[in-house]
Amino acid sequence: MFKGRFYSKPIEDDNQLLQAMRYIHDNPVKGGRASLLEYRWSSFHEYMTEPQITDTSTINALLGSTESFYRFSTSGLPNAYYIKTGRSISEQDYREVAEAALYPLRCVQVKSLEKPPRNEARIKLADIGLSLKQIELVTGIPRSTVFKIIKKGRN
Structure with missing residues (x-):
């Protein structure tokens, strides 16, 4: 949301829609602008109350209730949605x-x-788009080792 003004990415399924919605609602919080309920330009409060301008029907149908929406939005679980720039x-x-x-x-x-699941995890992180440096930073495994495993695993 704060990375560029005119970026778009197609939403391909219901899960991606939910993750994208959470990503958008989380951005002001992560940016230190405000809490979910305090940020006045967010549609979050429309999902929690009677909507005035936001069509909340699709998200509400997927999650089932306002309580489910709130739990999903504030779960603290990692969000897989991101914008690749x-x-x-x-x-x-x-x-x-x-x-x-x-x-x-x-x-x-x-x-x-153990070695096989460790290598699978490294390859998975590379496949989703993390750089060698990023994989090293999140796993603590040297990037030279990560490079060898990824190269070997993809051949």
Whole structure:
């Protein structure tokens, strides 16, 4: 939301719609602008009350109730939705995207896994668009090792 004014990305399924909605609502909070309920330009409050200008029917149908919407929006679970602005995921988003990709496994646990699942996790992080440096930062595994595993795993 704060990365560029005219960026668009097609929404392909219901899960992606929910994640994109959470991403949009979370942006002012992550940017330190306000809480979910305080940010006046957000549609979040329209989902929590009687909507005035926002069509909330699709999201409400997917989640079932205002309470479910609130739980989903404030769950604290990592959000897999991000806007790819270059060859890799932005410095702002990569940690949350990595956690979401490996969930319920935490990124800090990758280093202690047995070799096959550890290598699968590294490859998965590369496949979603994390750079070698970002994989090193979230897992604690040197990027030279990550590079070798990814190269070997993709051949």
